[in-house]
Amino acid sequence: xxxxxxxxxxxxxxxxxxxxxxxxxxxxxxxxxxxxxxxxxxxxxxxxxxxxxxxxxxxxxxxxxxxxxxxxxxxxxxxxxxxxxxxxxxxxxxxxxxxxxxxxxxxxxxxxxxxxxxxxxxxxxxxxxxxxxxxxxxxxxxxxxxxxxxxxxxxxxxxxxxxxxxxxxxxxxxxxxxxxxxxxxxxxxxxxxxxxxxxxxxxxxxxxxxxxxxxxxxxxxxxxxxxxxxxxxxxxxxxxxxxxxxxxxxxxxxxxxx
Numbered sequence: 001x002x003x004x005x006x007x008x009x010x011x012x013x014x015x016x017x018x019x020x021x022x023x024x025x026x027x028x029x030x031x032x033x034x035x036x037x038x039x040x041x042x043x044x045x046x047x048x049x050x051x052x053x054x055x056x057x058x059x060x061x062x063x064x065x066x067x068x069x070x071x072x073x074x075x076x077x078x079x080x081x082x083x084x085x086x087x088x089x090x091x092x093x094x095x096x097x098x099x100x101x102x103x104x105x106x107x108x109x110x111x112x113x114x115x116x117x118x119x120x121x122x123x124x125x126x127x128x129x130x131x132x133x134x135x136x137x138x139x140x141x142x143x144x145x146x147x148x149x150x151x152x153x154x155x156x157x158x159x160x161x162x163x164x165x166x167x168x169x170x171x172x173x174x175x176x177x178x179x180x181x182x183x184x185x186x187x188x189x190x191x192x193x194x195x196x197x198x199x200x201x202x203x204x205x206x207x208x209x210x211x212x213x214x215x216x217x218x219x220x221x222x223x224x225x226x227x228x229x230x231x232x233x234x235x236x237x238x239x240x241x242x243x244x245x246x247x248x249x250x251x252x253x254x255x256x257x258x
Contacts, residue, residue, distance in 0.1 A: 009072035011036055011172045011203040012057060017066035019049070019056045026052045028227040030066070034172075034220075039194060039204040041214040041234060044224035045247045050207040051087065053224065054174050058084065070172065083170035085161045087177050099152065099160045100145040103132035106167035128167075135163040138193070140186065154181035162190065166197075173197070175206040191217050211238055 010033040019027040027049040034040055042050045055061045057068035059075050070078035083106065136142050139159040144152060149160060158181055165173055173194070179187045191213075194204050198219075208214050214221055214234055221234040225246040230237040 038219040040220040041208040041218040048224040083165035083168040106164035
């Protein structure tokens, strides 16, 4: 028997994943694999379980059944290779930290934590700080590096967290509504940056609400409505028929979302 290395396995694979909130199912029997080096949109109506899927995969929610694997491993063993950008609503914007310090957190995750603390601090204070500034500048936020994160606009805050994900240089980006509150010019620049990352081998999985850009800018899509409606190439998954099935009132079964 030939054993496959973790590099041969999907960056993210869900196996019969089911999740409930206070006994009410939010996701039911979801199985899906992300293709390495691709951009995948997680799409569906409000309450379809899109954010739940990411949170359950990372272990932030305990599933009723099923599992999630990252290159064949549980999240705890692969977390250094994964960067996550949460929804703005889930972040405490009053926390006393600057935009630059937020991005430096991404760089710091790449440090070897077996090194002495003074060595880690020196590394973070030199090369990683330059990298963090570079990531902010790339997203048009160089002038806001020393601004408290809570004083930035919603779109600027979102870009700071995207800059942190870029600084982490992760192999898999999990993004929860990363373009919310971002103007069209910045959105175009972000898509171009993500596409370059994919060409270098990074995998991007993003919860996304706009059907048109999901069709035109993403390689693949997962259409959710409590359970999986369709997966595959974005242009095929987001067909008029599939979208109607997912978004139609009463389309979800009793054992799916209430």
